[in-house]
Amino acid sequence: MKQFAIKRLYSYFETTSQEAKDNIFDEKIATFDEELRVLLEKYDFRYICDDTRFITAQQMSVQKCEQCNHLMVNRDKNPMRFNKEDLWIDLDTDYNFIIWDGGSYEGKELCMDCLPIGHRWGYSS
Ligand SMILES: [Zn+2]
Known part of the structure; x- marks a missing residue:
C-alpha cells in the first residue's frame, strides 16, 4: 500500500x-x-x-535555558505564552515541543526539564 x-x-x-x-x-x-x-x-x-517567524525574545520572554540551552518561554514572566494573531501561526500548538515551558528558579531561568519537579512550570508538576 x-x-x-x-x-x-x-x-x-x-x-x-x-x-x-x-x-x-x-x-x-x-x-x-x-x-x-x-x-x-x-x-x-x-x-x-x-x-x-521572528520571535521577539525579550517581549515574549523567550530565551535559552541557562542549564541545557533548550529554547524556552519563561511562563513566570509570560504566563499566556504566545499571541497567535501577532505571529500568524499557533506557536503553542505547532512549536510547543520546540519552545518548552520554563520559569525562574533561584535566580536562574530554567526550562521545564531543568526546573525542580515541584516548580509550577516544571516538567512533572
Ligand atoms: Zn533546561
Whole structure:
C-alpha cells in the first residue's frame, strides 16, 4: 500500500531586531533554502514549503535555558505564552515541543526539564 512520509524540520538562528529590520541575512536564508532543496532532492524528498517567524525574545520572554540551552518561554514572566494573531501561526500548538515551558528558579531561568519537579512550570508538576 502506498504511503506518504511527511518530514518536518525545525531550526533556528539568533539575530537582533535591527538585523531583522535591515534584512541583512536574506541572502544567507536564500542560499540555505536552495542548498536544502538540492539536498532533499538528492534523497528523493519533495520540497513543499517552509516559513520563518521572528520571535521577539525579550517581549515574549523567550530565551535559552541557562542549564541545557533548550529554547524556552519563561511562563513566570509570560504566563499566556504566545499571541497567535501577532505571529500568524499557533506557536503553542505547532512549536510547543520546540519552545518548552520554563520559569525562574533561584535566580536562574530554567526550562521545564531543568526546573525542580515541584516548580509550577516544571516538567512533572
Ligand atoms: Zn533546561
